[in-house]
Structures are given as C-alpha cells and as structure tokens.
Amino acid sequence: MPLRGLFAAFRGLRGPPVHAKLMPDDEGMMGVADPHGSLRALLPKLVAFARVMLGDAEAARDIVQEAAARALAAARVPSDAAAYRAWMFRIVRNAAVDEIRRRRQPDADVHAMADLWRFDDARIAKITVQQGLTMLGVEHREIISLIDIAGFSYSDVAAMLGVPVGTVMSRIARAREALLAAIDASAVRPLKSRHG
Amino acid sequence: MDSGRTRDLEKLNALVDGELGPAERAAIAARLATDRDLASAYATLARLKAATAETTEDCPTIVLRRPWWLAVRRHAAAIAACIVLVIGGVVLLKQAWLAEQSRVSDAVEGPTEIKLASLPAGTTIPRLDTAGLKLINLAFNPDKIPLFTATYRGPHGCRLELRGWPVGADVPAASGTSLHRWVAGTLAYELTAHGMPDWRFRLISDAAEQQTRVGSDPGRIDRRLREADRSAPPCLG
Numbered sequence: 001m002p003l004r005g006l007f008a009a010f011r012g013l014r015g016p017p018v019h020a021k022l023m024p025d026d027e028g029m030m031g032v033a034d035p036h037g038s039l040r041a042l043l044p045k046l047v048a049f050a051r052v053m054l055g056d057a058e059a060a061r062d063i064v065q066e067a068a069a070r071a072l073a074a075a076r077v078p079s080d081a082a083a084y085r086a087w088m089f090r091i092v093r094n095a096a097v098d099e100i101r102r103r104r105q106p107d108a109d110v111h112a113m114a115d116l117w118r119f120d121d122a123r124i125a126k127i128t129v130q131q132g133l134t135m136l137g138v139e140h141r142e143i144i145s146l147i148d149i150a151g152f153s154y155s156d157v158a159a160m161l162g163v164p165v166g167t168v169m170s171r172i173a174r175a176r177e178a179l180l181a182a183i184d185a186s187a188v189r190p191l192k193s194r195h196g
Numbered sequence: 197m198d199s200g201r202t203r204d205l206e207k208l209n210a211l212v213d214g215e216l217g218p219a220e221r222a223a224i225a226a227r228l229a230t231d232r233d234l235a236s237a238y239a240t241l242a243r244l245k246a247a248t249a250e251t252t253e254d255c256p257t258i259v260l261r262r263p264w265w266l267a268v269r270r271h272a273a274a275i276a277a278c279i280v281l282v283i284g285g286v287v288l289l290k291q292a293w294l295a296e297q298s299r300v301s302d303a304v305e306g307p308t309e310i311k312l313a314s315l316p317a318g319t320t321i322p323r324l325d326t327a328g329l330k331l332i333n334l335a336f337n338p339d340k341i342p343l344f345t346a347t348y349r350g351p352h353g354c355r356l357e358l359r360g361w362p363v364g365a366d367v368p369a370a371s372g373t374s375l376h377r378w379v380a381g382t383l384a385y386e387l388t389a390h391g392m393p394d395w396r397f398r399l400i401s402d403a404a405e406q407q408t409r410v411g412s413d414p415g416r417i418d419r420r421l422r423e424a425d426r427s428a429p430p431c432l433g
Contacts, residue, residue, distance in 0.1 A: 048252035064258060116205065117233040119240045126250040133251070147213060148248040154215050173202075173209040176244055 035077040038084060039068060045150055046092050052145035053096035055134045063095040089150055090160055093142070100138055114180035123183055132182035140175035147172055204234060212241045318381040319360060321346050322407035326421035327400055328428055329356060341365050343383070352430035358404065359386045376401035380408035391431040399424040 043064065050060035071077070071091055078084045133141055146157045147168075154168045161168070207224050210216050216224065228235045315336055321344070323331065329348040336344035342359040349355050360383045361367050369375055372388030374397040379385070385408055387401045403420035406412040 043258045044252060047258055052251070061258060068258075116237045116240060118236065121240050121243050124240070124243045124247050126247050126253075129244070129247040130251050133248075144248060148245050149252055154210070154213065169206050169210055169215070170202075172213070173206045176209060176241060177205070179248075180240070180244065 035079055035084060036072060038081055039071065039088065042085060042088055043068070046088060048149050049089060049145045050092050050096050052133050052141050052149060053093070053138070054099060055141075059099060060096075063099060064092055067091045067095050086152070086156060086160060089146070089152070093146075093160070097138075113174075113177045114184050116177060116180060119180055119184070124180075128183045128186060129179070131186050132179045135182040135186070136175065136178055139171070140178050143168065143171045143175045144179060205237070208234065208238050208241055211238065212245050315343060315360075316362070316382060318410075319343065319383055320380070320408045322358065322404040324348050324356070324400060324404065324421065326418060327403070327424040329354065329400070341367055342386075350428065350431070352428065354389065354392055354428075354431035356387060356389045356392070356400070360384065374401075376405070378405045378408070380405070381410070383408070389431070393429060396424050396428065 046064045046067070047057075047060050050064050051057050054060050054063070067088070071088060078087050133144065136144075142161075143157065146152050146160065147154070152160070154165050154172075158165045158168045163171075207216065207220065211221065211224055228238055315338060321331070321334060325331075327350075329350045331346060332349045333347040334344065335346075342361040344358075344360050346358040347355065348358070357370060357372070359367070359370065363379055363382055363384050365384070367384070367386070369377075370386060370388045372390050374389040374392055374394060375386065376388075376397070377384065377386045385405070387404055389397050389400075392400075399420045403417045403424070406417045406420070
C-alpha cells in the first residue's frame with residue numbers, strides 16, 4: 001500500500017542507528033523478510049574478521065561500515081540467510097584484500113612451524129593468539145578467521161575462496177601450526193591464573 | 197614432518213572443527229585413546245580454536261546509520277505512487293475547476309439565448325444546454341401563428357417544445373403533461389413537456405422565461421438550469 005510505504009520511508013529517513021555489541025556466540029541468523037534483517041547481528045563477526053585480516057581495529061571498523069553501506073545500496077541481495085551471511089563476508093573480505101594491497105606492506109608470515117606434539121598449552125590465551133595472528137601472512141589469517149571467527153564450514157570456505165575442500169583442510173592445519181609457532185616465538189606471555 | 201603426521205594433523209584439525217564423518221571420527225577417536233602425542237596435539241588445537249574465537253570479544257562497536265537516500269530508494273515505488281496520486285489529484289481538481297469556470301463563464305457571460313433577425317424584434321429562443329437539453333429543431337414562419345416552434349431533447353428521452361406568437365393571438369394550448377405560458381415584450385411564449393417531473397419543468401421553464409426578458413439575472417438562469425441538470429431523471433410519457 002503506497003501510504004504504508006511512505007510512512008515506512010519517513011521512518012527510514014529518521015535513520016534509527018544500528019548498534020552492534022560484540023557477542024561471540026551470536027550467529028546472526030534472522031528472518032529474511034527484510035533481506036538486511038540479519039546485518040546488525042553479523043556486524044561484530046564481520047569486524048572481528050576484518051580486524052584479523054588487517055591487524056588494525058579502526059581500519060576494520062571502517063571497511064565494515066563501508067561494506068555495510070555498499071550492501072544496503074546493492075540492487076540484488078541474497079534472500080536466504082546463509083547466502084546473505086556468506087555474501088556479506090565476501091564483501092568484507094574483498095574490501096580487506098584491497099586494503100592490504102593498497103598498503104603494500106610486506107607479508108610478515110611466520111614460516112617456522114611449531115612442534116604441535118609437545119606444545120605448552122599454557123601459552124595459548126586470547127592475548128597471545130591476538131599477538132600471534134598479527135605475525136601471520138594474509139592466507140593464514142584469512143583461513144583462521146573464516147573458520148574460527150566467522151564460523152564457516154570447510155565447504156563454505158572452499159566455495160568462498162574457490163578452492164577444493166581438501167585445500168581448505170590442509171590450509172587450516174598449516175595456518176594453525178604457524179599461529180602456534182608465532183605464539184611460541186612471541187615475547188608475550190599470558191598471566192597465570194591464580195585459581196590454577 | 198612425515199606425511200603420516202601431516203595427515204594426522206589435518207584429521208585432528210578437522211576433528212576440532214567438526215568436519216569429520218562418523219567413520220573417520222570413530223577411527224581418530226580410537227587412536228586418541230592410545231596415542232598420547234596425538235591426544236596432546238588435539239588438546240592444543242582445541243584450546244587454540246577456543247582462544248581464537250575469544251578474540252572477537254573486544255572488537256570495536258559499530259554504529260551504522262542507513263543513508264537517507266537508501267530509505268527513499270527502498271520505498272521509491274510507494275513514494276512515486278503517492279507523488280503520482282497527488283499530482284493526478286491536483287491535475288484532476290484543476291481540470292474540474294477549469295471546466296466549472298468554463299461552464300459558469302458560458303452560462304453567465306456567454307450568449308444564453310438565440311435571437312433571429314427573421315423574427316420580430318425581441319424574439320428570443322432560450323438555450324437550455326446547461327440543463328442537458330439540446331435545441332434539435334427550430335421552425336419559424338413570420339406570416340403564421342405560431343411564429344416559431346423550437347424543439348429541445350435531453351439524453352434520457354425528455355422532450356420540450358417552445359412556441360411563440362404575438363400577444364393577443366388566440367392559440368390553443370399544445371398537448372403535453374406540463375405547460376407554462378408567459379408574455380415577454382410583444383410575444384407570448386408557451387413551453388410544454390411530456391413526462392417530465394414538475395419540479396424539473398418549473399426550473400427549466402423559469403430559466404427559459406428569464407432568458408426572454410430584458411435585464412434578467414444570468415446567474416439566476418444558470419442556477420436554475422444547473423439544478424435541473426442535477427440528478428435529472430428520465431422523462432416518462
């Protein structure tokens with residue numbers, strides 16, 4: 001009905017802000033009546049994904065905001081929630097890759113591999129992982145963030161990157177080994193818990 | 197690292213990620229129960245995965261605001277429809293107003309009646325178009341009585357006849373269900389109708405009579421004819 005549409009347009013003009021608090025367990029899956037209905041819930045993971053890709057929280061926020069604006073302006077939007085989620089991550093990934101190319105920073109990849117079989121697990125903590133991720137190359141950061149932060153399955157990632165599932169399987173294994181090596185090489189040590 | 201360990205490592209990662217099928221999962225689980233290195237590696241990977249997921253907790257908050265033009269574009273069809281409706285309404289109202297003005301102008305300022313040079317001076321043939329009655333025939337003979345006979349017809353079968361003759365002539369009444377006679381100047385007029393409701397005939401005959409009189413009010417004539425035109429019923433008879 002035109003009048004309803006007009007009222008809705010005026011509500012839109014007032015521009016209710018879309019706030020996103022970080023919620024690690026938030027799956028971001030909502031109904032598809034509004035194709036962008038799940039965008040708000042996706043934002044924290046999109047920012048986290050972009051932050052790992054870029055190693056820069058502010059730049060990550062900027063590209064996610066830009067990607068969201070681009071998505072909202074898109075003429076064709078996936079109606080299925082899962083497809084919408086993959087589409088949003090693809091937009092952010094492409095923007096992050098462009099930003100990395102623009103910066104032309106040398107890839108600070110860790111080539112050493114950790115001894116996974118005798119690794120000191122006490123060194124694995126949020127702080128050391130964050131530090132370690134910054135020392136990885138783009139390919140390793142990308143595969144870890146897609147699987148462990150965005151929560152995509154191997155087949156989703158394979159489709160997104162255009163590689164076989166077997167390649168994803170070997171890539172994530174190598175990336176985690178590299179991350180453990182980076183943690184091992186880092187001077188950052190997690191504080192020991194008083195409660196053991 | 198040998199290829200066997202590499203395959204084990206990939207399997208362990210897939211196990212941590214929940215990507216193994218039931219058979220592979222059972223096989224690696226059986227080995228985890230006996231191989232301490234494998235079990236240690238599994239624990240390390242599981243802890244690493246959990247710690248990586250935790251890194252999302254302190255990401256900066258995003259505040260997005262939909263650009264106003266997106267809201268406009270999203271509801272473009274509704275807005276366009278409303279604009280079309282408004283413009284269409286304005287155009288229709290303007291057309292209706294112009295038509296009304298035209299009718300009023302025609303009725304009030306334009307020539308309402310017909311004057312014929314071949315008839316005696318002052319002879320007037322009224323126009324009843326505003327009431328929906330068209331003059332379809334006019335017969336006149338200056339040497340006979342009546343001098344003229346005008347016939348009007350409406351869209352619903354209404355028919356009126358107007359006759360005129362010099363005052364003083366003895367003219368029998370014409371047949372019809374309604375009849376109105378009057379004198380204006382040197383002429384006597386007679387308007388007759390068949391099957392027309394009295395209220396409508398009175399309005400039309402008054403308008404006709406006014407048109408034959410000198411100095412009559414054009415506004416009054418117009419109002420009479422308009423009222424006669426409103427919800428005009430068909431003439432029966």
